[in-house]
Amino acid sequence: MAAEHSRPTLRDVAHRAGVSIATASRAMADNPAVATTTRARIQALAADLGYRPNAQARALQSSRSNTIGIVVPSLLNPYFATMVTAVQNAAKGAGLATIITNTDENPETMAASLTFLASHGVDGIICVPDEHCAEQLNHLHDQGIPLVLIDRELAGSPIPTVISDPQPGMDAAVSLLVEHHALPIGYLSGPMSTSTGRARLEAFQRACRNHDLEPQLVFRGGFEQEQGFEGATHLLDHGARTLFAGDTMMTIGVLEACHRAGLSIGEDISVIGFDSHPLFTLQPRPLTVIDQQVDSMARQAFTVLHGLLAGTEPIQPTRTDLVTPTILIQGDSLMKGSHP
Amino acid sequence: MAAEHSRPTLRDVAHRAGVSIATASRAMADNPAVATTTRARIQALAADLGYRPNAQARALQSSRSNTIGIVVPSLLNPYFATMVTAVQNAAKGAGLATIITNTDENPETMAASLTFLASHGVDGIICVPDEHCAEQLNHLHDQGIPLVLIDRELAGSPIPTVISDPQPGMDAAVSLLVEHHALPIGYLSGPMSTSTGRARLEAFQRACRNHDLEPQLVFRGGFEQEQGFEGATHLLDHGARTLFAGDTMMTIGVLEACHRAGLSIGEDISVIGFDSHPLFTLQPRPLTVIDQQVDSMARQAFTVLHGLLAGTEPIQPTRTDLVTPTILIQGDSLMKGSHP
Structure with missing residues (x-):
């Protein structure tokens, strides 16, 4: 067994097994989303390595809440209210509940929201990121918490991102x-x-x-x-x-x-x-x-998150961005035939 | 010690001590919002009665999250988006975070939301109630979970309610x-x-x-x-x-x-x-x-909840309603001097 100071991490188990951290996490939690034989192989390998999940991680893993979190910067902005509602509808279709936090464009509120969601049992998070929270978000991703960014992107982050x-x-x-x-x-x-x-x-x-x-x-x-x-x-x-x-x-x-x-x-x-x-x-x-086309963006973000939750979608070592094109919808708000 | 079939409840402790259930709950959780001497007296009395809190209640009580939950039927309706944002601002002023659930006017979604919030560590809940969830809400209230209803009322419910x-x-x-x-x-x-x-x-x-x-x-x-x-x-x-x-x-x-x-x-x-x-x-x-005046209603609801959380406001045996009058704001959308 490894000494305490070099105690093996879930990352080591995943690396040795040749699977993503998310898959290793699910295998250790006995999650049926991972094939029985793969689970057995990973668990045996983890035992060989002397891997012991920490209490908090174990609590999180063992308590699938069938609930996802979504973090947005405003609800008075109808764009984000529409996004939240569309994510919730997609989640509902997959049998998952949704809880919402509004950061009011405040990075401290976002940090506290992410901490609450991650430590109080949501299965995954969709987040409109604040750049001041990049480190925390990347860290949650490294811990194997299923996470998808939407609307805004974080330069250099490995987290899957849906933008227009x-x-x-x-x-x-x-x-x-x-x-x-x-x-x-x-x-x-x-x-x-x-x-x-x-x-x-x-x-x-x-x-x-x-x-x-x-x-x-x-x-x-x-x-x-x-x-x-x-x-x-x-x-x-x-x-x-x-x-x-x-x-x-x-x-x-x-x-x-x-x-x-x-x-x-x-x-x-x-x-x-x-x-x-x-x-x-x-x-x-x-x-x-x-x-x-925010409805479409929201559905895409949920599809990616759902893949991560089900273990069918590995958390990519290199990020994949999903990009929706913007379109022009013509109304009647331009002056006719005006000249400078 | 009382036999298992007549195991004393928190309600018995509260009744014997002459305090509200909320205060008894806080005293058992060693919450400093209850004066040291009162806490000691209630704890001694509970021990005499043979009161044992159940595991879930104890877990809830011991983990103050400084987070409240708010449950609304829609976020696309700007009235509720405004309500949520106003509650959140008031909570923030008191050092509390807010998480939100949108029930989409679906009682099953509301039931699941309330269960998630109550079992995942929020300190209290503000809820726009669905009448199909009356029993669940009253039960949470009886368990001593700080709860305030807003916008809609439940006939005969003991839960404090803020309406217009x-x-x-x-x-x-x-x-x-x-x-x-x-x-x-x-x-x-x-x-x-x-x-x-x-x-x-x-x-x-x-x-x-x-x-x-x-x-x-x-x-x-x-x-x-x-x-x-x-x-x-x-x-x-x-x-x-x-x-x-x-x-x-x-x-x-x-x-x-x-x-x-x-x-x-x-x-x-x-x-x-x-x-x-x-x-x-x-x-x-x-x-x-x-x-x-939804901003004012939202602030009132938070003030009542905050009182319950701090233990300064007892959960009333008879409900107190807070009623905001509606006002007419005159615009220019009536036909002038028209006759039938």
């Missing part, structure tokens, strides 16, 4: 704005501390270059209605003829700014929104929006 | 509609299986009687956008000159029906909505709505 690609939607939107001569565009960017904020701004600027446009107006905000309102006011003051919002909450702020300024959308100003929402459709002229 | 009173808002709304000659009113009622659905319909009908009105048009629906759309279409077909929605989701459905029918709200049709939401403000004419 902003480029197709941005290209189609900028192309339409050029056709409508709705320049200059005022783009309301999300925060540079999120992968989505950075990727959408880059995609917008790439789309502008592809159309040989000069750099357009950019307001660097946050994913909040107030920031959308402030940004729209600022961009209108600087002569923007189109307001182009980088997320749902800023789109709501843009609507508020247009209503307050008495601007009729599609007549006095062109607007492009982000994500679909009843608020954007139930306007005198429905908004043209870039849509991320 | 629909009558003041309904009276003000009907009075305004009479002034505007906006009759007949088409009221979109919520489901009769919820206390809110029943209480709002009764309040609407009482307000009509108080104004000596004939019975008005009523559509019995559900708290969903589709039902609001269907109900609005039906009521318009039957000659309603006002559409009056009984919750947020049906208000969204009413907006959808008016937009699709090309009716200009405040010009072709009068609309009264329920609850406040950016969607209702950011219309060409902002909606007049009945508002439940």
